[in-house]
Amino acid sequence: xxxxxxxxxxxxxxxxxxxxxxxxxxxxxxxxxxxxxxxxxxxxxxxxxxxxxxxxxxxxxxxxxxxxxxxxxxxxxxxxxxxxxxxxxxxxxxxxxxxxxxxxxxxxxxxxxxxxxxxxxxxxxxxxxxxxxxxxxxxxxxxxxxxxxxxxxxxxxxxxxxxxxxxxxxxxxxxxxxxxxxxxxxxxxxxxxxxxxxxxxxxxxxxxxxxxxxx
Amino acid sequence: xxxxxxxxxxxxxxxxxxxxxxxxxxxxxxxxxxxxxxxxxxxxxxxxxxxxxxxxxxxxxxxxxxxxxxxxxxxxxxxxxxxxxxxxxxxxxxxxxxxxxxxxxxxxxxxxxxxxxxxxxxxxxxxxxxxxxxxxxxxxxxxxxxxxxxxxxxxxxxxxxxxxxxxxxxxxxxxxxxxxxxxxxxxxxxxxxxxxxxxxxxxxxxxxxxxxxxxxxxxxxxxxxxxxxxxxxxxxxxxxxxxxxxxxxxxxxxxxxxxxxxxxxxxxxxxxxxxxxxxxxxxxxxxxxxxxxxxxxxxxxxxxxxxxxxxxxxxxxxxxxxxxxxxxxxxxxxxxxxxxxxxxxxxxxxxxxxxxxxxxxxxxxxxxxxxxxxxxxxxxxxxxxxxxxxxxxxxxxxxxxxxxxxxxxxxxxxxxxxxxxxxxxxxxxxxxxxxxxxxxxxxxxxxxxxxxxxxxxxxxxxxxxxxxxxxxxxxxxxxxxxxxxxxxxxxxxxxxxxxxxxxxxxxxxxxxxxxxxxxxxxxxxxxxxxxxxxxxxxxxxxxxxxxxxxxxxxxxxxxxxxxxxxxxxxxxxxxxxxxxxxxxxxxxxxxxxxxxxxxxxxxxxxxxxxxxxxxxxxxxxxxxxxxxxxxxxxxxxxxxxxxxxxxxxxxx
Numbered sequence: 001x002x003x004x005x006x007x008x009x010x011x012x013x014x015x016x017x018x019x020x021x022x023x024x025x026x027x028x029x030x031x032x033x034x035x036x037x038x039x040x041x042x043x044x045x046x047x048x049x050x051x052x053x054x055x056x057x058x059x060x061x062x063x064x065x066x067x068x069x070x071x072x073x074x075x076x077x078x079x080x081x082x083x084x085x086x087x088x089x090x091x092x093x094x095x096x097x098x099x100x101x102x103x104x105x106x107x108x109x110x111x112x113x114x115x116x117x118x119x120x121x122x123x124x125x126x127x128x129x130x131x132x133x134x135x136x137x138x139x140x141x142x143x144x145x146x147x148x149x150x151x152x153x154x155x156x157x158x159x160x161x162x163x164x165x166x167x168x169x170x171x172x173x174x175x176x177x178x179x180x181x182x183x184x185x186x187x188x189x190x191x192x193x194x195x196x197x198x199x200x201x202x203x204x205x206x207x208x209x210x211x212x213x214x215x
Numbered sequence: 216x217x218x219x220x221x222x223x224x225x226x227x228x229x230x231x232x233x234x235x236x237x238x239x240x241x242x243x244x245x246x247x248x249x250x251x252x253x254x255x256x257x258x259x260x261x262x263x264x265x266x267x268x269x270x271x272x273x274x275x276x277x278x279x280x281x282x283x284x285x286x287x288x289x290x291x292x293x294x295x296x297x298x299x300x301x302x303x304x305x306x307x308x309x310x311x312x313x314x315x316x317x318x319x320x321x322x323x324x325x326x327x328x329x330x331x332x333x334x335x336x337x338x339x340x341x342x343x344x345x346x347x348x349x350x351x352x353x354x355x356x357x358x359x360x361x362x363x364x365x366x367x368x369x370x371x372x373x374x375x376x377x378x379x380x381x382x383x384x385x386x387x388x389x390x391x392x393x394x395x396x397x398x399x400x401x402x403x404x405x406x407x408x409x410x411x412x413x414x415x416x417x418x419x420x421x422x423x424x425x426x427x428x429x430x431x432x433x434x435x436x437x438x439x440x441x442x443x444x445x446x447x448x449x450x451x452x453x454x455x456x457x458x459x460x461x462x463x464x465x466x467x468x469x470x471x472x473x474x475x476x477x478x479x480x481x482x483x484x485x486x487x488x489x490x491x492x493x494x495x496x497x498x499x500x501x502x503x504x505x506x507x508x509x510x511x512x513x514x515x516x517x518x519x520x521x522x523x524x525x526x527x528x529x530x531x532x533x534x535x536x537x538x539x540x541x542x543x544x545x546x547x548x549x550x551x552x553x554x555x556x557x558x559x560x561x562x563x564x565x566x567x568x569x570x571x572x573x574x575x576x577x578x579x580x581x582x583x584x585x586x587x588x589x590x591x592x593x594x595x596x597x598x599x600x601x602x603x604x605x606x607x608x609x610x611x612x613x614x615x616x617x618x619x620x621x622x623x624x625x626x627x628x629x630x631x632x633x634x635x636x637x638x639x640x641x642x643x644x645x646x647x648x649x650x651x652x653x654x655x656x657x658x659x660x661x662x663x664x665x666x667x668x669x670x671x672x673x674x675x676x677x678x679x680x681x682x683x684x685x686x687x688x689x690x691x692x693x694x695x696x697x698x699x700x701x702x703x704x705x706x707x708x709x710x711x712x713x714x715x716x717x718x719x720x721x722x723x724x725x726x727x728x729x730x731x732x733x734x735x736x737x738x739x740x741x742x743x744x745x746x747x748x749x750x751x752x753x754x755x756x757x758x759x760x761x762x763x764x765x766x767x768x769x770x771x772x773x774x775x776x777x778x779x780x781x782x783x784x785x786x787x788x789x790x791x792x793x794x795x796x797x798x799x800x801x802x803x804x805x806x807x808x809x810x811x812x813x814x815x816x817x818x819x820x821x822x823x824x825x826x827x828x829x830x831x832x833x834x835x836x837x838x839x840x841x842x843x844x845x846x847x848x849x850x851x852x853x854x855x856x857x858x859x860x861x862x863x864x865x866x867x
Contacts (some may be wrong), residue, residue, distance in 0.1 A: 033808075033823055033824055034823075034824065034827070035808075035809055035810055035824045035825070038805070038809075041803060041804070041805055042803065042804035042805035042808045042809075042824060043804040043805070044805060046606065046804065047604060047605050050605045050606050051605050054605075064513045067790075069755060070278065090849075095852055095853055095856035096854055096856065096860075097856070097857070097860050100809065107865050133332075135608065136823075139611075140607070140611045147673065152821070153819035153820060153821045154820070154826065154828075157821050157823065157826070158828045158831055161827070161828065161831055161832075161835070162831045162835065164835075165831070165834070165835030165836070165838060165839060166838075168835075168842075169839055169842045172839065172842045172846055173842055173844050173845075173846060176846035176850060177846075180853075181853075
């Protein structure tokens with residue numbers, strides 16, 4: 001057993017962090033468009049929002065391709081096995097210093113709760129934002145079509161806004177749990193930056209990990 | 216969805232009457248007559264339009280010039296000719312003038328020979344230029360309906376021109392909606408044998424809440440008329456030799472018209488209300504004629520409402536030599552547009568849309584020589600004027616927003632305040648000597664015994680309304696609701712009207728006399744030689760009697776004055792098209808895309824930045840807040856537990 005386990009490839013880290021930056025940019029400019037803050041002008045916010053959105057769409061398009069080619073999409077297949085244990089850990093065990101009932105590996109990077117959360121983000125929140133956002137952007141081209149008769153613009157906008165709130169909830173929970181619940185507390189954050197998980201000095205016994213696959 | 220009805224009322228008739236009438240000057244007419252609901256005409260396919268003009272009538276009591284204001288009458292002899300000559304000049308016997316001018320040895324004399332001409336009416340209502348067809352406004356009747364016409368307009372005199380309309384090409388109103396004929400009609404519209412209703416507008420018929428109306432005050436109101444001697448309702452608008460060429464073509468800057476001279480210049484240096492009006496050297500002026508300029512047009516159009524900047528807000532003397540910030544097209548050191556660059560003339564026929572505004576010119580760039588419409592912003596800039604960047608949202612606004620709405624962020628930006636509101640009800644205060652009291656604040660007259668309370672505004676943000684180009688006018692005799700604010704004119708159109716866009720307006724609020732028994736607006740004689748004129752006798756009752764009598768006499772209206780008057784709040788809408796700011800000064804997106812923004816009440820449907828779903832908003836923010844609290848609490852609990860464990864480990 002080595003001291004370091006390689007968890008995230010360079011592309012995964014690039015994808016994660018660039019996506020994070022884009023999403024925060026979109027959130028910042030989107031809230032300006034929504035009127036939540038007025039730190040930047042509406043016109044500037046709109047241009048930036050659209051540029052960021054196209055960038056994110058491009059990034060996602062390639063990342064979907066990457067997932068399919070590498071088979072990494074399997075990381076997001078939900079499972080109920082170990083889910084309750086993880087939920088119990090975060091609800092109770094984490095306070096009493098119990099070991100985490102999951103150890104991430106390159107083959108199984110996400111615990112069952114993460115799988116659910118990320119799948120929800122990728123399969124529900126993000127598509128809702130994409131589709132409603134593109135409809136908002138291209139309103140002029142569909143407002144005079146059948147779709148325009150059938151779909152009020154306001155519904156599209158409410159979808160976009162509601163999905164944004166869901167995104168914010170996800171982001172807050174994700175940042176808290178992914179960045180502060182490691183051991184030491186920043187362990188997961190560090191892994192996402194360096195790509196490697198440091199196993200030295202860990203209080204958890206790697207042998208207990210459900211996903212331990214050796215390295 | 217937008218209602219795809221055909222909304223063009225009678226008054227959107229394209230009507231190039233003035234060409235057929237051989238007029239010297241004119242405006243390519245869109246509105247000779249505006250639709251209304253008061254006057255009904257029944258006609259059939261055989262109807263013909265008859266243009267009639269005012270016949271010569273005996274000079275009336277109004278034919279006087281040289282009336283002084285402020286209780287300090289000017290001696291008519293100061294005008295440079297004996298009173299009889301003034302009468303002659305202004306009334307129509309122009310022999311003396313002709314002789315005088317002929318002595319100058321200039322062919323100008325020929326033009327002055329008989330001093331009446333029918334151009335002008337600058338500054339009145341949506342005037343963009345001269346008003347050659349004023350006579351047409353005043354007397355458009357249906358030929359096959361002469362009985363009615365004669366009853367209504369029998370005082371207007373003989374017909375001078377007959378215009379055959381094309382079959383099925385006349386607008387009708389069946390009282391619940393307008394119909395029009397196939398496009399391309401010389402007189403668009405369809406005559407369907409129904410009762411047509413229309414209104415006759417123009418300076419002679421429309422009212423306002425500045426000087427109320429022209430009746431009884433002709434010599435004052437027609438001082439800006441580009442003709443000589445429009446001193447009352449009897450004026451030959453077809454007489455080319457009454458055209459004031461110089462007011463448009465002077466390049467010396469010395470030619471002026473006397474404020475109460477019915478269109479004449481002062482022939483001798485003459486004081487008026489504290490200003491000395493110097494008599495122009497007519498020979499010098501005549502030898503230096505040239506193209507029109509901002510200054511020549513502005514000589515009348517900047518002065519609408521009785522003084523510089525008073526009426527329009529977007530037209531004042533600062534536009535004679537504007538900075539780029541004031542008007543992006545007209546700075547002398549920049550593009551140096553003149554008025555006629557946009558208000559293009561062709562054979563003295565001018566582009567302009569006045570009573571009927573071209574509110575949504577979507578035909579795009581007007582090709583010179585092919586398209587006649589060369590006035591709108593779109594005529595040069597097209598209908599997709601913004602450079603598309605990462606999005607094309609700005610150009611998508613063109614469909615519903617007039618260019619002027621964003622690109623004229625404020626009016627009266629040239630340092631000259633414009634007037635609003637104007638309260639006539641407080642007029643009449645005079646000092647012991649009987650002179651009207653004048654009060655000033657910050658150099659501006661805020662009370663004048665002649666006019667009442669006045670207020671002024673600079674850098675004034677326009678008001679915004681949907682506008683399809685049709686203005687509805689309240690004329691003399693129209694019933695009003697004195698408990699509400701009476702719209703003297705009202706822009707028509709709403710968000711469901713495909714022909715409407717959001718336009719900026721200068722709104723002038725006013726308070727002016729109305730007939731409390733008939734519940735109609737009244738027009739007062741303000742200016743005149745005797746005690747019936749308000750500015751001499753300060754007696755509203757007499758002035759209203761005189762004004763309304765004159766209105767009836769000249770055929771403006773058959774409305775009468777009951778003898779009981781009060782004051783009613785009124786409002787006028789003046790579309791704003793000038794003082795176009797540089798792009799960087801245009802109204803920002805966020806001015807409307809915000810809660811309680813500029814167009815809050817006008818736009819239905821979802822507007823980003825303005826509209827929120829209250830439930831989504833409240834559930835969303837609660838969810839965000841609770842999530843945040845949960846993770847914060849979770850983290851804090853973890854930290855405390857960790858501290859306790861550490862303490863236990865160190866002690867144990």
